[in-house]
Amino acid sequence: MVAAVARKRLPQPSSDTPSFETDVLEGLRATPKQVPAKYFYDAAGSHLFERITELPEYYPTRCEMKTLREHAADIARLVPQGAALVEFGSGSSKKARILLRAAPKLAAYVPVDICGEMIEQEAIELRADFPQLKVLPVTADICNPFDLPDEAKAAPERIGFFPGSTIGNFEPHEASAFLRNAANILEAGAKLIIGVDLIKPVEVLNAAYNDAAGVTARFNLNLLTRINRELGGTFRLNTFEHHAFYNRERHRIEMHLASLKRQKVKVAGETIEFRAGETIHTENSYKYSAESLAALARGVGWLPAGSWTDARKYFSIQAFTFAG
Numbered sequence: 001m002v003a004a005v006a007r008k009r010l011p012q013p014s015s016d017t018p019s020f021e022t023d024v025l026e027g028l029r030a031t032p033k034q035v036p037a038k039y040f041y042d043a044a045g046s047h048l049f050e051r052i053t054e055l056p057e058y059y060p061t062r063c064e065m066k067t068l069r070e071h072a073a074d075i076a077r078l079v080p081q082g083a084a085l086v087e088f089g090s091g092s093s094k095k096a097r098i099l100l101r102a103a104p105k106l107a108a109y110v111p112v113d114i115c116g117e118m119i120e121q122e123a124i125e126l127r128a129d130f131p132q133l134k135v136l137p138v139t140a141d142i143c144n145p146f147d148l149p150d151e152a153k154a155a156p157e158r159i160g161f162f163p164g165s166t167i168g169n170f171e172p173h174e175a176s177a178f179l180r181n182a183a184n185i186l187e188a189g190a191k192l193i194i195g196v197d198l199i200k201p202v203e204v205l206n207a208a209y210n211d212a213a214g215v216t217a218r219f220n221l222n223l224l225t226r227i228n229r230e231l232g233g234t235f236r237l238n239t240f241e242h243h244a245f246y247n248r249e250r251h252r253i254e255m256h257l258a259s260l261k262r263q264k265v266k267v268a269g270e271t272i273e274f275r276a277g278e279t280i281h282t283e284n285s286y287k288y289s290a291e292s293l294a295a296l297a298r299g300v301g302w303l304p305a306g307s308w309t310d311a312r313k314y315f316s317i318q319a320f321t322f323a324g
């Protein structure tokens with residue numbers, strides 16, 4: 001009930017912001033079938049993702065946290081007095097806390113996330129832990145343009161923070177559109193700190209998305225549970241199977257849900273037919289080299305300002321400044 005009340009206060013999505021229902025129906029009518037990966041993150045999905053980050057096979061979060069901790073002082077040198085840190089898709093703000101601790105020069109922290117409840121709750125804790133810091137949460141879909149709070153606009157400089165290799169969920173052209181949008185939002189003198197998962201031996205990649213405990217499978221299948229609950233879907237979870245594999249040509253992990261048999265499923269009153277073995281493509285997780293990410297950024301005006309990695313070079317944190 002709290003969620004329903006909170007939701008009422010949010011601005012209604014405009015007609016050009018597709019809803020869960022529209023996106024799912026369009027994706028299931030298409031060939032091949034697909035659903036955008038951002039819909040994994042309902043409450044149960046967010047919880048399952050937290051569990052993924054603790055799996056022995058899932059190295060990205062541990063590598064990124066270690067690199068952030070080890071190089072926090074160096075990264076903090078990018079931060080001028082009174083700057084605002086703007087995090088795109090902040091979730092639990094665990095990584096931002098490392099920067100906030102290392103850079104007391106920061107005057108404001110703006111967590112931006114599609115899940116308003118999560119960031120409002122987190123903001124209360126951040127304010128207690130960093131009493132000098134203005135914590136200014138914004139509920140928005142980071143794929144769309146959004147407005148920063150006035151206090152963040154008034155800061156001498158804004159530093160974007162986009163950790164977690166979330167950029168890997170975008171198609172390369174979407175990633176470059178995101179980087180351009182970030183420059184517009186952050187305005188003059190903008191800097192950006194991005195975490196990206198690196199290309200590495202295929203066995204390591206495949207294991208990270210096919211964990212022995214089956215948590216990633218549950219995370220993937222939870223999308224069907226969400227469709228059943230929110231869109232009146234009739235998916236039977238035991239008739240679909242988690243598939244994840246590295247696509248070498250396109251440098252990406254693909255996740256799919258494969259129908260184990262020929263069947264019909266109803267979603268929002270519409271009948272969707274599956275062939276035996278037909279899949280719903282649920283996620284791409286693009287992998288970059290440090291150079292390929294820098295090249296993508298340079299293409300829209302971001303110049304390299306620092307680069308850090310772990311001993312095995314599994315994950316890269318890169319900083320950029322906007323040159324226009």
Ligand code: AVJ
Pocket residue numbers: 052060164165166168169209216283284285
């Ligand atoms: C949150 C997009 C970085 O691609 O590794 C983890 C999501 N999917 N296991 C990733 C995910 C399956 C994750 N990102």
